[in-house]
Amino acid sequence: MNFEETQNFKIESASLREVRVFARELFKKNSIFENHTDDLVLALAEAAQNIVKHGYNNEPTEDEMKIIIKFNNNVLSMELMDKGKPVVPSNIKPRDLDDIKAGGLGTFFIGQIMDEVVFKTTKVNWVNHLILTKAF
Amino acid sequence: MTYKVTEEGNIATVFLNGEIDMDVTEKAKEVIMPLIEAKKEVHLNLKDVEYMDSSGISVLIESHQQATELGTKVILKEISKSVLKVIMMAKLEQILNLD
Numbered sequence: 001m002n003f004e005e006t007q008n009f010k011i012e013s014a015s016l017r018e019v020r021v022f023a024r025e026l027f028k029k030n031s032i033f034e035n036h037t038d039d040l041v042l043a044l045a046e047a048a049q050n051i052v053k054h055g056y057n058n059e060p061t062e063d064e065m066k067i068i069i070k071f072n073n074n075v076l077s078m079e080l081m082d083k084g085k086p087v088v089p090s091n092i093k094p095r096d097l098d099d100i101k102a103g104g105l106g107t108f109f110i111g112q113i114m115d116e117v118v119f120k121t122t123k124v125n126w127v128n129h130l131i132l133t134k135a136f
Numbered sequence: 137m138t139y140k141v142t143e144e145g146n147i148a149t150v151f152l153n154g155e156i157d158m159d160v161t162e163k164a165k166e167v168i169m170p171l172i173e174a175k176k177e178v179h180l181n182l183k184d185v186e187y188m189d190s191s192g193i194s195v196l197i198e199s200h201q202q203a204t205e206l207g208t209k210v211i212l213k214e215i216s217k218s219v220l221k222v223i224m225m226a227k228l229e230q231i232l233n234l235d
Contacts, residue, residue, distance in 0.1 A: 013158045013159035014159050016157050016159055016189075017157070020155075020187070038187075038218055038221070041187075042187075042189060042222070045157065045189055046189060046190055049157070049158050049189065049190070049191065052158065053158065104190075105190035105193055105194070105226055106189070106190040108190075108226070109189075109190060109222075109225060109226075112225055
């Protein structure tokens, strides 16, 4: 079973719900994700939230983000592309959990759920291209 | 997200419902924070919260910290399975007041 689905979303906090619906519907169709759907949806939504919050400072924009969810050879990849503020991967650090404060948990969640989190630097037409992968 | 607030004596119970993400955190704070500032003991009933992300967790942390600062407390009640999973992923089960 291989598949690939793509959808564009407005860059605003109200889109996060649509991102989750898109992912849930897709995972629901494939029983291999049955016990992982909530986690995968959370990881994708956290990544999308980072685009809204950090890439665009939650400010209105006409830009859209593109999300591709692929499953190929038992590897799931969720790709997010945007034209927001360029991400410097070395600046992204999951929060120290001993430091109890609001904020900064999203990256930690993504790291906990996914096997690999990579920013691809060669993508044409987009500023940021994040790829989250997990093997099944 | 929808909510309902009941008050009995010094205890205010906030029943949250639906999905709590970045889009509704301000609304959640607008409901919870004034109760804490009024020094109520706030019970957050999370039975009907189907989804919570890091923004929602931030609301729980901020509420807890503000309550502690003001000498009161926030207690999480009837936590749904999906919310509990996220709280545990963030290793907050020993920090927040879970009932």
